[in-house]
Amino acid sequence: xxxxxxxxxxxxxxxKACEGKLEFQSFEVKPWDEDDVDVKILYCGICGSDxxxxxxxxxxxxxxxxxxxxxxxxxxxxxxxxxxENGIKLGQLVxxxxxxxxxxxxxxxxxxxxxxCPKQTITFNQTFNRGNGKGSISRGGFAxxxxxxxxxxxxxxxxxxxxxxxxxxCGGVTVYTPLERYGAGTKAKNVxxxxxxxxxxxxxxxxxxxGANVTAISRSDSKQKDAEKLxxxxxxxxxxxxxxxxxxxxxSLDLIICTSNPPKFPVADYMSLIRPEGTFCFVGIAPEPxxxxxxxxxxxxxxxxxxxxxxxxxxxxxFKFVSEKKVEPWIQKWxxxxxxxxxxxxQRGDPKYRFVLVNTDxxxxx
Amino acid sequence: xxxxxxxxxxxxxxxKACEGKLEFQSFEVKPWDEDDVDVKILYCGICGSDxxxxxxxxxxxxxxxxxxxxxxxxxxxxxxxxxxENGIKLGQLVxxxxxxxxxxxxxxxxxxxxxxCPKQTITFNQTFNRGNGKGSISRGGFAxxxxxxxxxxxxxxxxxxxxxxxxxxCGGVTVYTPLERYGAGTKAKNVxxxxxxxxxxxxxxxxxxxGANVTAISRSDSKQKDAEKLxxxxxxxxxxxxxxxxxxxxxSLDLIICTSNPPKFPVADYMSLIRPEGTFCFVGIAPEPxxxxxxxxxxxxxxxxxxxxxxxxxxxxxFKFVSEKKVEPWIQKWxxxxxxxxxxxxQRGDPKYRFVLVNTDxxxxx
Numbered sequence: 001x002x003x004x005x006x007x008x009x010x011x012x013x014x015x016k017a018c019e020g021k022l023e024f025q026s027f028e029v030k031p032w033d034e035d036d037v038d039v040k041i042l043y044c045g046i047c048g049s050d051x052x053x054x055x056x057x058x059x060x061x062x063x064x065x066x067x068x069x070x071x072x073x074x075x076x077x078x079x080x081x082x083x084x085e086n087g088i089k090l091g092q093l094v095x096x097x098x099x100x101x102x103x104x105x106x107x108x109x110x111x112x113x114x115x116x117c118p119k120q121t122i123t124f125n126q127t128f129n130r131g132n133g134k135g136s137i138s139r140g141g142f143a144x145x146x147x148x149x150x151x152x153x154x155x156x157x158x159x160x161x162x163x164x165x166x167x168x169x170c171g172g173v174t175v176y177t178p179l180e181r182y183g184a185g186t187k188a189k190n191v192x193x194x195x196x197x198x199x200x201x202x203x204x205x206x207x208x209x210x211g212a213n214v215t216a217i218s219r220s221d222s223k224q225k226d227a228e229k230l231x232x233x234x235x236x237x238x239x240x241x242x243x244x245x246x247x248x249x250x251x252s253l254d255l256i257i258c259t260s261n262p263p264k265f266p267v268a269d270y271m272s273l274i275r276p277e278g279t280f281c282f283v284g285i286a287p288e289p290x291x292x293x294x295x296x297x298x299x300x301x302x303x304x305x306x307x308x309x310x311x312x313x314x315x316x317x318x319f320k321f322v323s324e325k326k327v328e329p330w331i332q333k334w335x336x337x338x339x340x341x342x343x344x345x346x347q348r349g350d351p352k353y354r355f356v357l358v359n360t361d362x363x364x365x366x
Numbered sequence: 367x368x369x370x371x372x373x374x375x376x377x378x379x380x381x382k383a384c385e386g387k388l389e390f391q392s393f394e395v396k397p398w399d400e401d402d403v404d405v406k407i408l409y410c411g412i413c414g415s416d417x418x419x420x421x422x423x424x425x426x427x428x429x430x431x432x433x434x435x436x437x438x439x440x441x442x443x444x445x446x447x448x449x450x451e452n453g454i455k456l457g458q459l460v461x462x463x464x465x466x467x468x469x470x471x472x473x474x475x476x477x478x479x480x481x482x483c484p485k486q487t488i489t490f491n492q493t494f495n496r497g498n499g500k501g502s503i504s505r506g507g508f509a510x511x512x513x514x515x516x517x518x519x520x521x522x523x524x525x526x527x528x529x530x531x532x533x534x535x536c537g538g539v540t541v542y543t544p545l546e547r548y549g550a551g552t553k554a555k556n557v558x559x560x561x562x563x564x565x566x567x568x569x570x571x572x573x574x575x576x577g578a579n580v581t582a583i584s585r586s587d588s589k590q591k592d593a594e595k596l597x598x599x600x601x602x603x604x605x606x607x608x609x610x611x612x613x614x615x616x617x618s619l620d621l622i623i624c625t626s627n628p629p630k631f632p633v634a635d636y637m638s639l640i641r642p643e644g645t646f647c648f649v650g651i652a653p654e655p656x657x658x659x660x661x662x663x664x665x666x667x668x669x670x671x672x673x674x675x676x677x678x679x680x681x682x683x684x685f686k687f688v689s690e691k692k693v694e695p696w697i698q699k700w701x702x703x704x705x706x707x708x709x710x711x712x713q714r715g716d717p718k719y720r721f722v723l724v725n726t727d728x729x730x731x732x
């Protein structure tokens with residue numbers, strides 16, 4: 001058992017958090033529920049939405065201090081309740097992604113699509129709505145320990161490096177879910193991935209492992225070699241004249257996963273790439289609405305879709321797939337004690353392609 | 367055999383065509399190809415896109431006179447070439463929809479998705495691109511006879527009133543195709559139909575016959591009784607405050623087919639209706655782009671899609687379905703000689719819910 005004082009982490013207290021101003025402090029953890037687990041955190045990935053929250057893009061940071069972000073959490077189970085799910089045992093390695101709870105009563109929860117539950121709790125700065133934890137705030141993985149419902153602590157199978165499992169928990173499952181839904185490699189043989197970054201590099205790896213013919217699409221040619229190493233068979237550098245660059249590739253892709261999210265994505269320029277009955281799927285929220293012309297939408301018989309993270313069951317399938325296919329996201333590790341160096345480097349775009357923080361004092365390996 | 371002089375029809379010659387100024391005249395028909403059929407026209411539906419073309423919305427009418435529109439054509443085969451497809455025989459009843467030809471060489475044509483062929487010919491005012499017909503203009507069904515490739519003349523099975531078959535050929539298959547694609551009645555149990563008009567009333571009939579739980583959505587309550595007779599189990603009158611009207615129905619529909627096309631459809635207001643993994647599908651082109659916010663698109667895991675007519679094979683499946691399920695679109699018949707009365711009535715919104723023109727002199731029955 002871990003005592004309440006042991007819940008310490010790197011807290012955002014104002015909008016300068018990502019500039020190297022996270023503060024190590026104790027935080028109040030949710031009261032124990034009998035379906036909870038406590039987890040000793042070994043690794044935690046850094047995802048774009050951590051930076052968004054800590055920079056005040058989602059509202060003033062001071063409104064919910066301390067902000068303990070981090071939602072690609074890998075650790076060892078050190079306490080289990082009497083009503084735990086998933087058959088989790090003490091000492092087991094588990095991962096927690098962007099979602100920490102859901103209502104368990106709605107149709108989506110009962111169908112184990114908890115990521116669709118309207119009353120869900122994301123892993124950081126949101127309110128739990130059930131049991132003893134009702135009203136308390138969710139705390140993420142930039143910390144020494146995590147506590148939360150066992151349903152959202154997914155066992156990590158043998159054959160996956162636990163550090164590499166971390167970025168799969170949010171970024172990985174966010175792209176895996178639509179790749180699986182739209183049949184990458186089967187129904188969708190030709191898959192385009194826009195953006196070669198944290199999410200994009202995993203999307204290329206996964207789509208390729210699923211048997212798809214992958215085209216990577218980026219602004220410049222600076223990512224071409226990496227994209228090819230990751231498994232892309234074609235590469236489009238759009239440059240400034242996107243329409244001209246895409247023209248030779250008209251109607252060549254069954255599915256596009258767009259991991260790029262500028263303020264307003266010029267989706268109309270990209271619609272010509274999609275084959276009839278194909279889908280252009282966004283995974284990153286942008287502040288301005290898309291402008292979607294109806295003529296190519298209808299005459300092309302295409303869809304503009306969105307996809308939101310993945311359910312615990314989907315994360316479990318992703319782990320199994322990655323373990324079997326030996327897919328390995330490209331990560332760089334940082335000691336979590338150096339988070340105030342790692343976060344500014346993340347903001348500069350340094351990751352090639354995902355940063356993973358390591359609690360060496362808890363047994364994580366740099 | 368029908369001699370060239372017999373190809374006469376009601377031609378649009380300027381933008382006043384729909385005001386009762388269609389002119390009965392001879393027109394030049396495509397040269398004969400051995401995969402062609404000649405058809406004695408008995409019935410032809412009036413579709414919104416006929417009115418759009420004849421009103422100059424698709425470009426000046428004078429640029430392609432005479433405009434012989436009409437693309438929901440039912441008639442009797444009176445001549446068959448030596449290389450006809452579909453096993454069509456003399457005397458057979460066939461239907462021709464919005465598409466009259468395609469390249470036959472691309473992957474989409476080979477997969478019998480001819481409606482996706484980039485070199486297709488629509489049934490009126492477009493150029494044929496193959497064989498002897500290459501370069502000649504397609505002529506529609508506001509006429510006594512039709513000539514074109516047999517692949518696009520779909521046999522009408524017994525058990526369908528040939529007059530009722532007419533509106534299925536464009537309007538019907540336009541809504542049937544996405545209902546079938548997205549699994550109305552199976553995967554998509556709850557289906558919304560926006561607009562109770564020509565297309566909308568057929569969408570309600572078809573979705574209900576497919577086993578879906580149909581919600582009709584219209585601006586006022588004036589169509590409620592008809593919608594219920596057509597098979598809708600629920601009805602939403604949006605009034606002027608669309609968001610307030612839709613709020614009680616949030617996340618209730620797996621699929622929406624939108625048959626309404628104002629200049630700019632407020633799709634953001636309707637996205638809340640869609641269940642996760644559901645689809646909002648447009649079938650009518652609007653001049654202004656849709657504004658699609660990414661937050662509900664992604665967090666809702668929904669798709670905004672378009673769908674374009676249907677292939678000959680899909681029309682054949684629709685005929686079979688309609689024949690088996692005894693689905694009957696609601697039509698009013700007009701003698702085709704009265705087209706200059708029918709077209710202004712169509713423009714006034716009089717159809718309840720589809721007008722069908724009848725060539726009584728060819729044997730059609732009013």
